[in-house]
Amino acid sequence: MIEVKQLKKKYGKRHVLKDISFQAHKGEITCLIGVNGVGKTTILKGIMNLTPLNGGMVEIDGKPLTSERYEDITFIPDTLTMMPSMTVKQSMDFMKDYYRSWNPKRAEDLLTFFKIKKEERISDLSKGNKAKVNMLLGLALDVDYLLMDEPFSGIDLFSREQILSVFSSHLVEDRGVLLTTHDLTDFETLVDKVVLIDDGQVVREFYTEEMRETEGKSVVDVMREVYQ
């Protein structure tokens, strides 16, 4: 379990994160939702220690997150950060050299799953295929937790469908996924848990099936209550 406790973050005088606490469990898909600019990405970056925080702590499986434990987590940013002149294969080799947890077999599986050719140059890939390579490079790591920032932003319908299918597949099975999105289209059925962020705070934290069962509300219904 990733446990986020009272995260605080200031940009100048602006409190972006006032007091963020929530849990994301292994074997579940947890979704951070909020309108744009609400600090969702900052939370993920805070967990990964990619941005300094002004308070709070993160625990993983009951222990404070130290540098060794970062081997158990990966962060998939919203855009591919590899050099455009590289081929897909070169970017995979780069990951292999850089991360001990790189799983070559899983990487090959993912190439087939996403129907990507590894000889292709990154600069020649469509936006959708770039997003898939970006996912591939993170998913191929043998880590317990996957953090993903806006995995569906700005891609075409069919790439979106393919990336969506990751979440009902063996590719994330038994792992913990924590992701951000502002667009839930076709994704509601895939999420276990939702954490709604507004004004630097967690306003709702709930399991989607429980919400449907006890209150008869969809995730979008709850969002409407909070944001409108």
Added chain:
Amino acid sequence: MKQTFNSRDPLYLQVVRQFKEKMANGQYKPGQEVPSRRELASQLGINPNTAQRAYKLMEEEDLVHTGKNMPSKLTGDLKKFSFVRQELIQEAVDQFIEVVKSLGIPLEEAQEELSRRYQVNGKASESDD
């Protein structure tokens, strides 16, 4: 093929419902093997935990049997199949009655209309196939 789900009702219950419909209309046969949880999740585009929960409920209702290291199977008990069918018929008829009553339509008129429309509808859906 992706199914559409109602986003306000628990998905696991909707999945169970789809199974029952297929049992009632003969698409699923007694004793037939059913997809694994993972397969079902990707077929329907749902979370594997939801698929798991649907199977758990169907196991509790004795509709699905799972042995150790064996693929899950639908019950071979024909009585269970006819029970499911009966359950769905009653539900549909109850819904019909509720609407008809709220409109103040007498039973004879509703029955007559039901027979007439049933045949028209039947023909329309046959030609659709």
